Amino acid sequence: MKREKHRSLNNDGVSGLLFVLPWIIGFLLFSLYPIVMSAYYSFTDFSAIKDPQWVGLKNYVSLFSDPVFYKSLWNTIFFVAVSVPATIMLALVTAMLLNLKIKCRGFFRSIFFLPSILPLVASTMVWIWILDPMNGFLNRFLRIFGIPTINWLGNPAFTRWSVVLIALWGVGTTMVIFLAAIQDVPGELYEAAEMDGAGRIRRFFSITIPGISHVLLYQVILAVINGFQYFTQVYVVITAQAGNLMQNAYGGPQDSLLMYPLYLYYNAFSFLKMGRASAMAWILFVIVGLLTLLLTKTSKKWVDIQ
Secondary structure (H helix, E strand, O other), X not given: OHHHHXXXXXXXXXXXXXXXXXXXXXXHHHHHHHHHHHHHHOOEEEEXXXXXXXXXXXXXXXXXXXXXXXXXXXXXXXXXXXXXXXXXXXXXXXXXXXXXXOOOHHHHHXXXXXXXXXXXXXXXXXXXXXXXXXXXXHHHHHHHOOOOOXXXXXXXXXXHHHHHHHHHXXXXXXXXXXHHHHHOOOHHHHHHHHHOOOOHHHHHHHHHHHHOHHHHHHHHHHHHHHHOOOOHHHHHXXXXXXXXXXXXXXXXXXXXXOOHHHHHHHHHHHOOOHHHHHHHHHHHHHHHHHHHHHHHHHXXXXXXXX
16 A cells, blocks of 8 residues: 555656656756856857857956946946836826726726837837927927927936836836735725724825735835846837937947946947856846845835735
8 A cells, every 4th residue: 555655656756747847948958057158158258259268257357447337337226226116106106096996997907007018119119209309299298388398318317317207108017916915905904094093194104005015025126126127128219319310329328328238238249248248147146136135134124924
């Protein structure tokens, strides 16, 4: 009897292993192997046209003495510092409003979620048209109030704020997650607080925020990670502006749009410095890892784990 049971357990183990084997092979080939090789390439002089040659810490030393590297890092930090709080607050406020019992609530939820599923390139091109300095919708709207025309994508003072505005266009996914979390907060807590005389603002900060704090933490971490990988929108904006203004498509006006992932892309595929790009990728990994660790450690003071 014991032998049959042991044999059955072995058969189940083999069957389970066979089921997950395709995923394991895919992970080893397409995730783990590239990670290991990128760590190796970061210590080499490597490009698509020559074999890697070991150079030690040369790529890292070169990056830390490169002013363009710091410019791209600062642009990305600025974007993350502005866009992450703005995204979280906008998504949370929108979720609260769409949780109210109003007519056509499902319709409004669909409308606010729709931008997040549109192709990034297409939606970015729409924003380029909206932010056009001459005929853009936003400047036309400002002219109604007598505000002078602003070159949103051509003036370095406004370019980074413009890409933040473009990023806020796609808060629909975060909004839906917050909406689900808010609906999961027990209604009895709101009823008890209302009976005690607590107003909407007090209920929001005393019940809603603690009730969704674990989801809030997850979304903040995810927004930080995505912010440091912000690439497609700025690449489309820079390329489109270069075509309109007949100028070099590098980092936008005075490199104000040169985000860290964009500079990494240029090093890898424009300058053919794969080793340098790999070093940039690992520096980014360390930065994001430290920020994630910091958020996780500090979350113990405000996240309700119950």
